[in-house]
Amino acid sequence: MNYVPLTIADVRAAAGRIAPFVRRTPVITDEQLNELLGAEVYFKCENLQRGGSFKLRGASNAVRSLADDVAARGVATHSSGNHGAALALAARLRGTPAYVVMPENSAAVKIEAVRQCGAEIVFCKPGRIAREAALERLLSERSLEVVHPYDDDRVICGQGTAALELLEAQPKLDVVMAPVGGGGLISGTAIAVKGVKPDIEVIGVEPAQADDAYRSFHSGERVLLDAPETIADGLRASLGVRNFAIIRRQVDNIVRVTEGGIVQSVRLVLQRLKLLIEPSAAVAVAALVERRMEIKGRRIGVILSGGNIDLGAATWLTGDER
Amino acid sequence: MNYVPLTIADVRAAAGRIAPFVRRTPVITDEQLNELLGAEVYFKCENLQRGGSFKLRGASNAVRSLADDVAARGVATHSSGNHGAALALAARLRGTPAYVVMPENSAAVKIEAVRQCGAEIVFCKPGRIAREAALERLLSERSLEVVHPYDDDRVICGQGTAALELLEAQPKLDVVMAPVGGGGLISGTAIAVKGVKPDIEVIGVEPAQADDAYRSFHSGERVLLDAPETIADGLRASLGVRNFAIIRRQVDNIVRVTEGGIVQSVRLVLQRLKLLIEPSAAVAVAALVERRMEIKGRRIGVILSGGNIDLGAATWLTGDER
Numbered sequence: 001m002n003y004v005p006l007t008i009a010d011v012r013a014a015a016g017r018i019a020p021f022v023r024r025t026p027v028i029t030d031e032q033l034n035e036l037l038g039a040e041v042y043f044k045c046e047n048l049q050r051g052g053s054f055k056l057r058g059a060s061n062a063v064r065s066l067a068d069d070v071a072a073r074g075v076a077t078h079s080s081g082n083h084g085a086a087l088a089l090a091a092r093l094r095g096t097p098a099y100v101v102m103p104e105n106s107a108a109v110k111i112e113a114v115r116q117c118g119a120e121i122v123f124c125k126p127g128r129i130a131r132e133a134a135l136e137r138l139l140s141e142r143s144l145e146v147v148h149p150y151d152d153d154r155v156i157c158g159q160g161t162a163a164l165e166l167l168e169a170q171p172k173l174d175v176v177m178a179p180v181g182g183g184g185l186i187s188g189t190a191i192a193v194k195g196v197k198p199d200i201e202v203i204g205v206e207p208a209q210a211d212d213a214y215r216s217f218h219s220g221e222r223v224l225l226d227a228p229e230t231i232a233d234g235l236r237a238s239l240g241v242r243n244f245a246i247i248r249r250q251v252d253n254i255v256r257v258t259e260g261g262i263v264q265s266v267r268l269v270l271q272r273l274k275l276l277i278e279p280s281a282a283v284a285v286a287a288l289v290e291r292r293m294e295i296k297g298r299r300i301g302v303i304l305s306g307g308n309i310d311l312g313a314a315t316w317l318t319g320d321e322r
Numbered sequence: 323m324n325y326v327p328l329t330i331a332d333v334r335a336a337a338g339r340i341a342p343f344v345r346r347t348p349v350i351t352d353e354q355l356n357e358l359l360g361a362e363v364y365f366k367c368e369n370l371q372r373g374g375s376f377k378l379r380g381a382s383n384a385v386r387s388l389a390d391d392v393a394a395r396g397v398a399t400h401s402s403g404n405h406g407a408a409l410a411l412a413a414r415l416r417g418t419p420a421y422v423v424m425p426e427n428s429a430a431v432k433i434e435a436v437r438q439c440g441a442e443i444v445f446c447k448p449g450r451i452a453r454e455a456a457l458e459r460l461l462s463e464r465s466l467e468v469v470h471p472y473d474d475d476r477v478i479c480g481q482g483t484a485a486l487e488l489l490e491a492q493p494k495l496d497v498v499m500a501p502v503g504g505g506g507l508i509s510g511t512a513i514a515v516k517g518v519k520p521d522i523e524v525i526g527v528e529p530a531q532a533d534d535a536y537r538s539f540h541s542g543e544r545v546l547l548d549a550p551e552t553i554a555d556g557l558r559a560s561l562g563v564r565n566f567a568i569i570r571r572q573v574d575n576i577v578r579v580t581e582g583g584i585v586q587s588v589r590l591v592l593q594r595l596k597l598l599i600e601p602s603a604a605v606a607v608a609a610l611v612e613r614r615m616e617i618k619g620r621r622i623g624v625i626l627s628g629g630n631i632d633l634g635a636a637t638w639l640t641g642d643e644r
């Protein structure tokens with residue numbers, strides 16, 4: 001790809017643009033957990049973000065970057081998860097129509113979340129091809145601005161604002177960690193962190209069962225996986241092109257964690273920090289619990305990316321550990 | 323009783339005294355939940371306090387009020403819940419020995435929490451009489467300063483600092499609500515709120531199955547209940563003497579909620595706010611959910627008092643609603 005690399009200035013511009021619409025989420029540390037882990041860990045609580053995930057940052061930056069006439073026509077995306085609801089909310093806050101293509105087998109709570117934000121849902125058959133066809137059909141009927149969930153500069157810069165706030169709250173960090181799905185959060189995080197202080201390590205974390213970014217990072221070639229299965233449903237997406245380019249340049253390492261470690265970490269954060277996080281957010285915690293890197297005595301920032309769990313289906317969260 | 327009434331100045335003094343040792347917990351509001359409830363609700367997140375409950379405020383104020391020679395000898399209390407661990411932590415932070423009398427059938431997690439803070443645990447048979455006898459025996463052996471869980475001016479003023487911070491974060495409130503167990507939190511809250519702005523209503527909330535404060539408030543006589551049963555285990559304590567005196571003078575109303583409403587509210591806060599609260603903290607939310615008072619269009623501050631739940635035993639928190 002041949003484009004001007006994004007810089008910290010772009011992330012700062014995004015921060016100014018979205019400030020009225022997103023929450024400045026708290027950064028939390030807990031002495032007892034620190035003792036347990038043997039490190040000083042600072043959690044940036046994007047699970048407490050409006051809509052329950054960091055996704056509103058990127059979506060808001062995209063929607064707020066549009067010229068008035070473009071915004072008036074509307075935005076579109078495909079998403080079965082947090083990005084769809086976030087784009088719907090960001091659009092509503094600007095009075096922009098939003099269209100979200102969702103597989104017809106999406107979880108009822110996720111459909112409801114998008115609908116509550118006033119977006120029009122376009123259902124499609126499950127699978128990438130059907131989803132892209134549905135979006136193409138929609139775009140042939142209406143002139144809409146597509147906002148990709150992660151392979152989009154505006155989205156990447158928006159996501160980077162979480163790390164910017166984390167560093168403002170706690171500048172003395174040795175490492176910043178974030179989950180990797182399509183790569184929107186980790187690439188924005190890397191631009192922000194390296195722009196503020198290049199010697200802070202940036203580490204991405206993936207489920208071992210959906211390790212496309214790990215394989216891509218370590219092989220130097222963008223690897224795509226076919227429908228990986230993991231409890232971290234937000235991390236099943238394929239690594240984006242822009243995202244991979246940024247990761248190669250600015251991320252220091254990508255590590256992998258087990259499914260058991262993810263479940264254990266959701267419970268640990270709930271029990272100790274009193275915070276509900278979704279499995280996708282727990283991978284970075286699992287990397288600490290499973291010692292996937294050197295953590296002893298270090299100051300580590302962790303972006304807790306979201307907290308959208310359907311409690312009705314989350315019986316693994318309570319009762320005896322399995 | 324005949325003593326000089328506590329004032330906002332005492333609460334402010336406590337705030338200054340404990341500031342280095344407690345967290346200034348966040349105040350959270352959520353548009354979607356507000357829409358659902360038809361009110362603007364601001365949650366003061368004491369579940370995110372060190373030790374997982376507001377109790378560290380009162381315990382710290384008590385420990386930090388001691389003369390050096392008294393502090394050097396140590397503090398003692400009886401508690402099967404959050405106060406014991408909070409006093410242990412507050413004492414450790416001052417280098418003061420702490421002794422906590424606990425029933426031998428206390429939950430293992432609670433015993434562990436007190437022990438982790440370095441306090442010496444004195445086990446006793448279950449029940450008020452055995453507990454008081456054990457404390458008396460301890461005091462006959464050692465010269466210790468007793469810090470009652472709630473019927474203590476220093477504790478009351480410390481607990482009031484949560485409301486003070488809530489009002490600093492969000493001064494425009496019509497109502498402030500807090501749970502009522504022994505009355506430490508609600509009495510401190512009332513002193514703080516009425517001292518800052520007397521026309522803000524202060525409402526206490528109790529489980530209908532442990533409604534000693536409700537009965538006392540509405541009859542004008544301190545009513546004691548014998549071993550009330552409620553899922554809100556922190557609210558089974560009997561209303562204190564000092565606390566009742568303050569409640570009569572400065573609390574506007576006490577309302578009651580059902581056990582089902584409490585469970586539903588723990589789940590609601592977890593699902594919507596991504597925060598784990600304990601059933602004792604959920605009563606104030608349940609009062610909103612069950613419309614136990616006029617809430618429409620009002621700005622309501624709710625003190626989420628704590629988040630200490632044993633997930634292993636909390637299967638009611640996930641799965642289908644019962």
